[in-house]
Amino acid sequence: MARISLWLVAGAMLCSSPAGSLEEDGLWIHRGDNLRVFNLLRQLQRTPPHLCLDDRNDFKFPWNGTTITQMQKTERTCFHHLMLLQILSLFTTHHSLAAWDHTLLSQLLSSLHHSLEHLEQREGENRACPNVGILVRKYFQRIHHYLRGKNYSFCAWEVLRVEMTLHVGIM
Numbered sequence: 001m002a003r004i005s006l007w008l009v010a011g012a013m014l015c016s017s018p019a020g021s022l023e024e025d026g027l028w029i030h031r032g033d034n035l036r037v038f039n040l041l042r043q044l045q046r047t048p049p050h051l052c053l054d055d056r057n058d059f060k061f062p063w064n065g066t067t068i069t070q071m072q073k074t075e076r077t078c079f080h081h082l083m084l085l086q087i088l089s090l091f092t093t094h095h096s097l098a099a100w101d102h103t104l105l106s107q108l109l110s111s112l113h114h115s116l117e118h119l120e121q122r123e124g125e126n127r128a129c130p131n132v133g134i135l136v137r138k139y140f141q142r143i144h145h146y147l148r149g150k151n152y153s154f155c156a157w158e159v160l161r162v163e164m165t166l167h168v169g170i171m
């Protein structure tokens, strides 16, 4: 299945990607943080994915592993920051609380907070990536629209959990 090979790509990139031009020290923190978020997103799974095949959807994520690696360092950090903020806000909604195991969910949220803090400590406040920012916002508008349309069902959340896990795997 296509999903399985995507998983392998995401896992391989987390473990070995040269991660473009990120600095060495920052790179290890970045990888460690991403790996924690990645693993928590995987553990969060509650509904067997094969029950949710009909709910799959193409959210038209504008990037892939290659285009992310090709971003300039500042743009990439900015992108990473925006993605984490959006993922955090997605999983902070009360609908999310109804869908997931509370212990794992709170670990995920705190892990996202830590990642954001590390990024902010490393990069300070001068992040600006208006073009990327618009695309990220539009992408998450599609996500929220889909969730509403699916009435926040377990399967809709499961589809998004997989989608977010894949992104964290290549970020």
Ligand SMILES: *[C@@H]1O[C@H](CO)[C@@H](O)[C@H](O)[C@H]1NC(C)=O
Binding pocket: 063, 064, 065, 066, 067
């Ligand atoms: C990534 O996206 C770019 C631009 O859309 C495309 O040209 C390229 O083939 C894609 N690469 C992969 C591995 O999908």
Ligand SMILES: *[C@@H]1O[C@H](CO)[C@@H](O)[C@H](O)[C@H]1NC(C)=O
Binding pocket: 151
């Ligand atoms: C949406 O979910 C709520 C709570 O589970 C339920 O009461 C309601 O009937 C659902 N609405 C639709 C349109 O499925």
